[in-house]
Amino acid sequence: MPVQSHDEWTIIRAMTDLTPEAATPVSWDALDLAKYRDEEEAAAALLAARPLTPDQRGIVKNEALLLVRRARELGRRGLVQSFLAEFSLSTQEGLALMGLAEALLRTPDTESRDRLIVEKIGAADWSAHLGQSGNLFVNASIWGLMLTGKWVEADLSEDGARLVGRVAARLGEPAVRAAITAAIRIMSEEFVLGRTIGQALARAAREDLLCSFDMLGEGARTVADAERYELAYSGAIRAVGAANSPGVGPENAHGISVKLSALSPRYEATQVLRVWRELYPRLLRLAQLAAAADMNLTLDAEETDRLVLSLKIMDRLAHEPSLGAWRGLGLAVQAYQKRAPQVIADLERLARRSGRRLMVRLVKGAYWDSEIKRAQMAGRPDYPVYTTKPATDLSYLVSARALVAAHPYLYAQFATHNAYSLAAAREMAKAAGVNVEFQRLHGMGEALYRAADLGSLRLRTYAPVGLHEDLMPYLVRRLLENGANTSFVHSLLDKAVPAERVVDDPFRSVELAGGRHPRIPRPRDLYGAWRNSGGIDLSIVSERDRLTAAFRDLPSPVPVPEASPDQIDAAFAQARKAQPGWDRAGGAARAQILNAMAQRLEENGPRLMAMLVREAGKTWPDAISELREAADFCRYYAMLAEKNFQGAALLNGPTGETNALEMHGRGVFACISPWNFPLSIFTGQIAAALAAGNAVLAKPAEQTPAIAAEAVRLFHRAGLAPELLHLLPGRGESVGATLIAHPLLNGVAFTGGTETAQAINRRLAARGGAILPLIAETGGLNAMFVDTTAQREQLIDDVMLSAFGSAGQRCSALRLLFLPRETAEATIESLKGAMDAAVLGDPADFATDVGPVIDQPAKTALEKHLAWLGREAKICHRMTAATPMPLLFAPSLAEISLNQIPDREVFGPILHVIRYPQEGLEQAAAALATKGYGLTLGIHSRLENFARRIRALVPAGNIYVNRSIIGAVVGVQPFGGEGLSGTGPKAGGPLALSRYAVERAISVNIAAQGGDPALFNL
């Protein structure tokens, strides 16, 4: 497989008319080095930067106090703030309101809307809030919520539909629904200036606002989405340009804010070609329009993984000759990122180099919680953002000073609703004699800025424009910001909080508390009892280069010969001899070896991942996950070995005797693993058997012996005696069958097809002698049930990943998607668009989402099933390959009826869709349940009651709600099925080792020695 060129600048140069000097950028990739900077060190650097002198600190503090007091005199809380002041997000009621706001307006059918209202309102206690709010509307609403909640509370155990009917009947009419929908709509509209740009411009004129308009919408999932958003942006730029007074310049005219994620379904660092071929031209067209209108166009800041890519895009835009002498190009910079001050410095250099003044909006950042989660899930070395609010505030000040100092190359725009940040930025600008701009979000910060009286400094309002369907992600961010206890706006107008506490000097707080939040452990320390595996960040170019080099340097594969019957005999004999010593060594000694293995896996990560790409056709993200899972298995089972296999556990009993339970290995285990996880399942089975005190004979899949051989080599290098682990490659019919029949065998761990597991089971049963345990993980007929409250973008992402990720070759993969009739058509259309935006091709290319299937027989089986679907059902859509390769099978979407649910797992990227009417949900679920599988089950709904119903109807070992159904994490989502899908115990779960072990209870009568001294000595 050829490795594609990842040199973005070669691509850019080939596609651009920039001069060679302009097209040779400073290396933005250097910024990646600071992405995961140690937090204590980063916080210390912030303190050392001293953005304010001690005198200035005093001035700023006083000024900020004054602002708070004045704002409290002047200010009235807006409706949303009043609501969220009353129902903070730390309360159940606040969460219920946010959940309702997030889902209600986009739910199309009244029945589900009613269910949402019943569930969310009924789950909270509104009476405690009665009369607490100064806002009349809020108090009236609490009455309404409470009354509804009371009725609902009494009946929550009932079936949802009947319950809704009764509640509505008692209120006379669906008046509740209408009232609550209207209230949520009013709340949403507080944050939106207008539904159309025309309305928004008219309102801005009426209220004398200087605006940066934001056309609601982000996260395009399809090219059609991106085209729609481009149209909205270009229409807005034209309208704003026409409304602006000519000749005033971008500082004094309305501008526009653009989210790059809206302009492409693949705004990702690894999608190099698409970013430059599709996203960039779209953005350039918008920038040309903005330049012609001489207005500000600012790129909003999004997730940290996109920072460097956005800077590369800025770099190229700044050098575009077609933009003439335009001074309106801008970028938002997030202060919560550890590299914020460095970004400002680099932007200043870019402005100097390109000769184009840039506008820079300094924000703190709106995605903090999701950044923390992503870093934890991905096993990052640290967080890309600060974990304490004061560090973010201090970073804002350090960045602000750099921004002011970069005048006139950078035009400073300070976006904040925080009195201290505002006062500090104003003080810095005053000291430097620089004219700067402040910005606030529409619906927030009015009182503060009225109190601030900016004089000659400009105030710009960030003004979202659009319809409800595009509002949700924005609305949720605003609700989080307004409702979070740490947020400044949350406490600004709350007179119960003393002004001194509202205005916190971040220097002092950082000095006192140091850099790191005590309750947010580093991602690698997340689990406490075992270490989280480390991931590789593919958004970083040097990391991609490291993997490319490992792939290039792989030696040519050498054939791995099949183990002979003599070799199998010898392996059994050696293993049998060595096992008792290994068992006696105890859990702690075995844990040491397993932890050492985890370490070896990570040290050899790039090479192992490259092998996974080459031998198993894994994409890089899949290879990373697989390596991490292998390391997690080793560490988790090491932890269990130490906990449960280190000597005897004493049990309670009568005096005069001791009772204890010991766990021991069974003897020699055969571990038979599949090709779809040739490293993680292979390693996981072995690690479990070893941890419990067994010796292991491992038979890898025929298709992937090289990676297995490498894993065994690493086990031995980690200190495991070779006698305890033998690699026995070969076919199931020969090596597998010999292992199962061998007289020295004591147990089998198997992962693979249901039929093979049944065959092994029969052979084991036919043996004479001891009854041997079989731990089998087999396939599933995995489904996802969706209702009309599901969030579309999230659903599309999760379906794409679950059905087509790893080319559908996971036992957990999604095979059946149950869609409600009301939204099925729209969902299918979105899925088709997302399939067109995904890349099918060479797995060694970082841009590839779906690689080949494992071999020709697998491809032939899929083609056969697809032909059947073509004849008997309806094939809705297929992906097309970016680069032709022999084993690529185009992921396919097919619609079937309920009676066409396959009886067996079809192992590959074919997703079957079934539409169901709401009243037919039970029937649909029953049709699936009767097939007898029980592995993974997905549910996409904002209704807990819907999730409960599905869980009761469909058996499954692993249930995933509002997320993908693949990627179980060791120790977090123990994995394994029931029914036809496996025997248990679950891999990566607390009971995983039990079937690999025997238990011995030892009871000793101490009284037999003459008495129980302990009793006498009480």
Ligand SMILES: Cc1cc2nc3c(=O)[nH]c(=O)nc-3n(C[C@H](O)[C@H](O)[C@H](O)COP(=O)(O)OP(=O)(O)OC[C@H]3O[C@@H](n4cnc5c(N)ncnc54)[C@H](O)[C@@H]3O)c2cc1C
């Ligand atoms: C005009 C305007 C434009 C904006 N554009 C963008 C944009 O393009 N991209 C974007 O991401 N955001 C953007 N924002 C949103 C902005 O990030 C938030 O409004 C901002 O974080 C609130 O900061 P504050 O100073 O008003 O409030 P404060 O209450 O002082 O700060 C709140 C912020 O602190 C951070 N924080 C909270 N807890 C912690 C913690 N434990 N550790 C570390 N940090 C923490 C969070 O980022 C949170 O948003 C914009 C805001 C405005 C006003």
